[in-house]
Amino acid sequence: MFRVRDKTIKVEAPAKINLYLDVLEKRFDGYHEVKMVMQTVSLCDRLTISVDKSLEDVQLEVINADIPENDDNLIIKSIRLLQEYYQIPPLKIVVDKEIPVAAGLAGGSSDAAATIWGIAELLELQIKQEQLAYLASEIGSDVPFCLLGGTSLAEGRGEKLTNASTLPQCYILLVKPPFGVSTGQVYKAVNPTDEADSRADKIISALSKGSLYKVIENMYNKMENVVFGWHPELLDLTKRLLDFGALTVRMSGSGPTIFGVFESYLDAYNVKKSLLKEMPEHEIFLTTPRDKGVGKEH
Numbered sequence: 001m002f003r004v005r006d007k008t009i010k011v012e013a014p015a016k017i018n019l020y021l022d023v024l025e026k027r028f029d030g031y032h033e034v035k036m037v038m039q040t041v042s043l044c045d046r047l048t049i050s051v052d053k054s055l056e057d058v059q060l061e062v063i064n065a066d067i068p069e070n071d072d073n074l075i076i077k078s079i080r081l082l083q084e085y086y087q088i089p090p091l092k093i094v095v096d097k098e099i100p101v102a103a104g105l106a107g108g109s110s111d112a113a114a115t116i117w118g119i120a121e122l123l124e125l126q127i128k129q130e131q132l133a134y135l136a137s138e139i140g141s142d143v144p145f146c147l148l149g150g151t152s153l154a155e156g157r158g159e160k161l162t163n164a165s166t167l168p169q170c171y172i173l174l175v176k177p178p179f180g181v182s183t184g185q186v187y188k189a190v191n192p193t194d195e196a197d198s199r200a201d202k203i204i205s206a207l208s209k210g211s212l213y214k215v216i217e218n219m220y221n222k223m224e225n226v227v228f229g230w231h232p233e234l235l236d237l238t239k240r241l242l243d244f245g246a247l248t249v250r251m252s253g254s255g256p257t258i259f260g261v262f263e264s265y266l267d268a269y270n271v272k273k274s275l276l277k278e279m280p281e282h283e284i285f286l287t288t289p290r291d292k293g294v295g296k297e298h
């Protein structure tokens, strides 16, 4: 029998940005070694997970996005994986998508992490942290980070995490153009770096000293070359954000989301307003750094 404390749990699944992303050699398993500095931000999808004994199987409802509600969804994939190890009763899941899809913000990965964490909490499965991290890595390279959240150095294929200090207080404007990019295609097109440089380590050290400027000086994304080549308008967007006074502008992950960093809330707010007028087809979010990954909604 299931000992269910609450019948429902509401879980936040936050987006991430990459403060640094380098792609190193291609491995025999087809993945690439990476060196990344990842930062969770305040933009969240929201999952409601309920035990529903009237159902025969899992049922997923997606609000606010055109993505599959079947086994192709990372939420259902995560449940199928949990079912291999644990007895899972019929569940109804509703996901309210705020994070744009195929945007380089790990929306799907964070939903997967929120599903694994949320079900473990709801059903009191007592899963050890290492087992949670293992299950997460089986779903995708970014899922272990989404589970842990905050700020991390990520190595291996992205699953080897070392905790770092959170990015100092700042305002991060995410600008998502009206098209998506396939992560797999970007990895295929990128020319791996021979030897990692020291910028990621400099970022980690700057984070520990709370120096936003030193972090910004060392930010980098190897994938920009490839994706800006496919979509030259991303370079114009970058220049526009710099004209508007962003301290720095980078692409997040495999893109196409571009983010600008601001020290003042009012500056970021005004830039958001101006950009929305100039490019109404873009999605724009004003976010802040968040110091944790998936967790209970308050």
Ligand SMILES: C[C@@](CO)(OP(=O)(O)O)[C@H](O)COP(=O)(O)OP(=O)(O)OC[C@H]1O[C@@H](n2ccc(N)nc2=O)[C@H](O)[C@@H]1O
Residues within 6 Å of the ligand: 018, 021, 030, 031, 032, 033, 034, 036, 103, 104, 105, 106, 107, 109, 139, 140, 141, 142, 143, 156, 157, 158, 183, 184, 187, 252, 253, 254, 255
């Ligand atoms: C690029 C990054 C940067 O944070 O994020 P996104 O831009 O997707 O958010 C990640 O590395 C994306 O991680 P994730 O989205 O979990 O990727 P996976 O599902 O594991 O893999 C998707 C595809 O990318 C390739 N891939 C992924 C990770 C990696 N280290 N090397 C790879 O070559 C895989 O071969 C696969 O074809």
Ligand SMILES: Nc1ncnc2c1ncn2[C@@H]1O[C@H](COP(=O)(O)OP(=O)(O)O)[C@@H](O)[C@H]1O
Residues within 6 Å of the ligand: 067, 068, 072, 073, 074, 075, 100, 101, 102, 103, 104, 105, 106, 107, 108, 109, 111, 112, 181, 183, 253, 254, 255
């Ligand atoms: N729960 C989910 N949320 C978003 N995308 C999902 C989800 N499940 C499966 N996908 C699929 O995963 C792909 C990448 O989605 P996403 O995680 O949003 O992008 P990215 O890896 O660029 O951050 C999309 O093609 C989408 O259809």
